[in-house]
Amino acid sequence: xxxxxxxxxxxxxxxxxxxxxxxxxxxxxxxxxxxxxxxxxxxxxxxxxxxxxxxxxxxxxxxxxxxxxxxxxxxxxxxxxxxxxxxxxxxxxxxxxxxxxxxxxxxxxxxxxxxxxxxxxxxxxxxxxxxxxxxxxxxxxxxxxxxxxxxxxxxxxxxxxxxxxxxxxx
Numbered sequence: 001x002x003x004x005x006x007x008x009x010x011x012x013x014x015x016x017x018x019x020x021x022x023x024x025x026x027x028x029x030x031x032x033x034x035x036x037x038x039x040x041x042x043x044x045x046x047x048x049x050x051x052x053x054x055x056x057x058x059x060x061x062x063x064x065x066x067x068x069x070x071x072x073x074x075x076x077x078x079x080x081x082x083x084x085x086x087x088x089x090x091x092x093x094x095x096x097x098x099x100x101x102x103x104x105x106x107x108x109x110x111x112x113x114x115x116x117x118x119x120x121x122x123x124x125x126x127x128x129x130x131x132x133x134x135x136x137x138x139x140x141x142x143x144x145x146x147x148x149x150x151x152x153x154x155x156x157x158x159x160x161x162x163x164x165x166x167x168x169x170x
Contacts, residue, residue, distance in 0.1 A: 010052020011163025017045030018155030025148045043080045046155060047073060053116065053158045054106070060115030061106075068109055072102025100147075103154070104128040117161050123154030 020042045029035055054061070054069040061069070075098030083092040107121035127150040134143015 007052055007056060007162050007165075010048055010055070011159045011161070013045045014049025014053055014155045014159025014162060016159075017042050017047075017049045018152040018157075018159060020045065021152035021155065022149050025145055025152075040080060043076055047076045047080070049155055049159050049162075050076065052162045053120070053155075056162045057110065057113075057116040060113045061109050062113065065106060065109035065113065065115070068102050068105035070102075072099050072106055075099035075102055100128045100131060100151075103151070107154070117154075117158045120154040120158035120161075123150045123157065127151040127154065 020038065024038060024042060027035075029039075050069065050073050054065070054073075058066070075095040078095035078098065079092050083090075085091065103124035104127070107124040110116040110121040111118060127147040130150060131143045131147030134140055134147065137143075
């Protein structure tokens with residue numbers, strides 16, 4: 001498979017995951033089989049989409065960008081599948097925090113290195129700020145809602161850039 005084909009597939013995965021994540025903000029999460037299947041589709045799409053987003057800009061992102069990507073992708077991987085407790089740790093909650101922090105740090109690396117989409121980077125940083133701010137203000141549901149939309153939008157924007165050009169564009 002040529003790089004251009006791979007980046008198109010990974011870009012589409014990022015777009016799909018982002019669109020589904022945005023859409024999922026508007027449906028109640030009831031733990032049904034259908035909702036769990038949707039969550040699985042979102043998480044797998046985001047996992048592969050983030051791989052494409054990172055790989056497209058890897059040379060410019062350096063070690064810091066790699067560490068941020070690894071944290072975010074590990075977080076995504078940890079929330080795929082049934083939610084559980086391991087060693088007294090809520091793996092879903094830990095994964096969500098790893099994703100949010102990893103993407104915010106990746107966004108920071110993208111901005112500092114002028115690598116990839118500045119819009120996606122700002123969306124991911126804002127997602128963390130809005131989510132944490134909502135919790136701190138006693139409005140956790142609103143923070144999760146708005147932060148989730150920004151999170152998904154970052155994937156859509158970055159995924160489009162990867163899909164179109166084989167690299168993340170501004």
